[in-house]
Amino acid sequence: MTCSFRCAGCLGAVPEWQLLEEPERWEFGRAMRPRVLGAGQTLFLQGQECHGIFCIESGLVGLRRADEDGNSALLRLCQPGDILGYRALLEERDHRNSAEVLAPSRICFIRRSHLNGLVSRNDALRERLLRRALAELNQVEARCAELLTSGLKLRLLSLLMTFWETHGVRDGNAGYQIELPIQRKAIADLLGAQPASLSRLISTLHDEGLVRFKGRRVLISDPSLLAIGPLTSQRVS
Amino acid sequence: MTCSFRCAGCLGAVPEWQLLEEPERWEFGRAMRPRVLGAGQTLFLQGQECHGIFCIESGLVGLRRADEDGNSALLRLCQPGDILGYRALLEERDHRNSAEVLAPSRICFIRRSHLNGLVSRNDALRERLLRRALAELNQVEARCAELLTSGLKLRLLSLLMTFWETHGVRDGNAGYQIELPIQRKAIADLLGAQPASLSRLISTLHDEGLVRFKGRRVLISDPSLLAIGPLTSQRVS
DNA sequence: CGGAGTCTTGAGTATCTTCAATGAGCGTGG
DNA sequence: CCACGCTCATTGAAGATACTCAAGACTCCG
Numbered sequence: 001m002t003c004s005f006r007c008a009g010c011l012g013a014v015p016e017w018q019l020l021e022e023p024e025r026w027e028f029g030r031a032m033r034p035r036v037l038g039a040g041q042t043l044f045l046q047g048q049e050c051h052g053i054f055c056i057e058s059g060l061v062g063l064r065r066a067d068e069d070g071n072s073a074l075l076r077l078c079q080p081g082d083i084l085g086y087r088a089l090l091e092e093r094d095h096r097n098s099a100e101v102l103a104p105s106r107i108c109f110i111r112r113s114h115l116n117g118l119v120s121r122n123d124a125l126r127e128r129l130l131r132r133a134l135a136e137l138n139q140v141e142a143r144c145a146e147l148l149t150s151g152l153k154l155r156l157l158s159l160l161m162t163f164w165e166t167h168g169v170r171d172g173n174a175g176y177q178i179e180l181p182i183q184r185k186a187i188a189d190l191l192g193a194q195p196a197s198l199s200r201l202i203s204t205l206h207d208e209g210l211v212r213f214k215g216r217r218v219l220i221s222d223p224s225l226l227a228i229g230p231l232t233s234q235r236v237s
Numbered sequence: 238m239t240c241s242f243r244c245a246g247c248l249g250a251v252p253e254w255q256l257l258e259e260p261e262r263w264e265f266g267r268a269m270r271p272r273v274l275g276a277g278q279t280l281f282l283q284g285q286e287c288h289g290i291f292c293i294e295s296g297l298v299g300l301r302r303a304d305e306d307g308n309s310a311l312l313r314l315c316q317p318g319d320i321l322g323y324r325a326l327l328e329e330r331d332h333r334n335s336a337e338v339l340a341p342s343r344i345c346f347i348r349r350s351h352l353n354g355l356v357s358r359n360d361a362l363r364e365r366l367l368r369r370a371l372a373e374l375n376q377v378e379a380r381c382a383e384l385l386t387s388g389l390k391l392r393l394l395s396l397l398m399t400f401w402e403t404h405g406v407r408d409g410n411a412g413y414q415i416e417l418p419i420q421r422k423a424i425a426d427l428l429g430a431q432p433a434s435l436s437r438l439i440s441t442l443h444d445e446g447l448v449r450f451k452g453r454r455v456l457i458s459d460p461s462l463l464a465i466g467p468l469t470s471q472r473v474s
Numbered sequence: 475c476g477g478a479g480t481c482t483t484g485a486g487t488a489t490c491t492t493c494a495a496t497g498a499g500c501g502t503g504g
Numbered sequence: 505c506c507a508c509g510c511t512c513a514t515t516g517a518a519g520a521t522a523c524t525c526a527a528g529a530c531t532c533c534g
Contacts, residue, residue, distance in 0.1 A: 065378065065379075065382040067382065067383075067386055067387075069386075071386040071387075072386070073385035074385075075378055075381055075382060075385075087371055087374065087375075090367065090368075090371060091371055096375060096378070123360060126363070126364065126367065127363065129367065130327070130363065130370060131327075131328070133367060133371055133374055134324055134327060134328055134370055136374060137324065137370055137374050137377065138333060140374065140377045140381055141302065141312055141334070141377055142302075143381055144312055144377055144380055144381045144384065145304065145312060147381065147385065148310035148311075148312075148426075149304055149306075149308040149309070149310050149429065150304075150308075151488095151490095152489080152490075153489095183512070183513090184512070184513060184514095185512080185513090189385075192384065192385035192386065193490075194491060194492080195512090195514090196490090196493090196513090196514080196515080197490050197491065198513095199514050199515075200490085200514085200515080201490095202513095202514090203514080203515085215498095215499085215513090388520095388521070388522090389521075390521095420480070420481090421480070421481060421482095422480080422481090430522075431522075431523060431524080432480090432481075432482090433481095433482080433483085433522090433523075433524080433525090434521085434522050434523065435481095436481065436482050436483075437482085437483080438522095439482090440482080440483085452481090452530095452531085
């Protein structure tokens, strides 16, 4: 019932918090406010002032960016252990993206007022945040490169690959399978495509026999085929 | 003829180096090695070990990423004042991108051995680097969002907009113009398109009367039209 | 002038979008 | 339990967008 118990999951999952020493750590745990959120809720909106940061203990959150014309896309997915909103906090600016809960999640919130002193006092923490920013930079750059070079099919296979790593299970008799944590529209937004195009692509893949979608269940004969997707796309289609 | 003179441009252009106090600053200036490079040369290659960092004093450099299939794309442009290779240095990893000189540039190189102590000693410097990483993150995310939502035409107009800011001049009688610093192939790589598609798009824009390309010279009747590109693309084409 | 590199154009094709209609799944209330 | 309405997903047809391959034009430089 202590506060560090309430958010123990976040304290454990986020490497940044492991740097905190005991008196500070306890104080910090007390400042964390856990929330349980369902798909569709938002943590913050693009353009909003940053009131603090969010740590994902479980579930899945998407960062969405909208442009002036009303178009929007999911920039990337955030998984347990990720921190949201720390960039706006450090830069002292408004949030540049919206954070949208995609699957039921347990998330801890820490108010800005509890962080300012902590961050400016703790060099190791800032070092960690620098590492995190660099890691995210690599991730976004990789995504960017993929968008620049690959067509929809390869991007979908690549996305399935990442889901395979986190949500993939060995199916008893029918090979392997993935339980998709998000719905079609979200996948489409993540790929920069229309839901209709995604649907069509899915039936194509079905016909090719590589990957079979049944609702949120994806059956794969051989997960390694997701990686060689590039080759098959040149030969098959 | 002193060393801080040789690279005075870099010392002035890069905010990170302004943090250095005088004895250290002089020492640092001595470690900088200036180079003058022409289009087509490379600073480092994807997968190479990081030997140090590069500061752009003048010119233009592109970060290129290639995937396993041989496709490659320009992730982004680096302008005077930018630092290249600091990410690989901090993460102690190989370079993830190639750095390719796109226009004649004056660039200073600083060996890794000269930096390690400096970075670990100087908190303000690390703070600056964190800021830089965050700024780059915003930049790449914006690009990513654009790739996810906009078609080729809007992406080209957006690119022209950025060139307008750095290379745009008011033409005496014929309105406004931009002197493109890079060639078609590089623009295509930057947009994630084929040179042929870019060429076609350019003639379309010419027919619409918005933007007229003549070699590397771009004539624009009204630069603000580049921003409203989105609207016109919905109405006109 | 010749030649290499760069840019444009043409024709045919593949990919993706749009809009609208249909279908499948699910919870609710009768 | 089933019918209803709701949301989500798929499909069809037509059109726009971008790609491929190949040929031609342009430019710069020797």
